[in-house]
Amino acid sequence: MCKVRNESGSRLFLGSDVLSPQQVAGFFSRLAAKIRKSSSKQHEETDSDDEDHQNAVEKESSHSKLHVVVEEEIALRHPIVALSRNICNLVYDNKLSTLSVAMLREICESLGLNVDDITD
DSSP, X not given: OTTOBOTTSOBSSXXXXXXXXXXXXXXXXHHXXXXXXXXXXXXXXXXXXXXXXXXHHHHHHHHHHHHHHXXXXXXXXXXXXXXXXXXXXXXXXXXXXXXXHHHHHHHHHHTTOOOTTOOO
């Protein structure tokens, strides 16, 4: 850079514009450090994203398992049996109406249903 001249033969750069070899090396050293630091941050962010994704997968898996357990616990089971009678079959065969009100009351009570409003 010290020796570069334009077409008229005058110097292109002033003495204050010319950098020493140490200054150039320092510049590229700082630039390389900055690039390494940036790369390291991106790597850490990727690791953090991977951990977040893994946590989300584990949480979703736990939620799904809990959903299955709750569904099994509260789901309607067939056949519905009360007092040794298969209520599903009675309804299917249209024979539920053949039972007495007292028997229907007992069936409802055995199933935990409120029968206070039912009169004989």
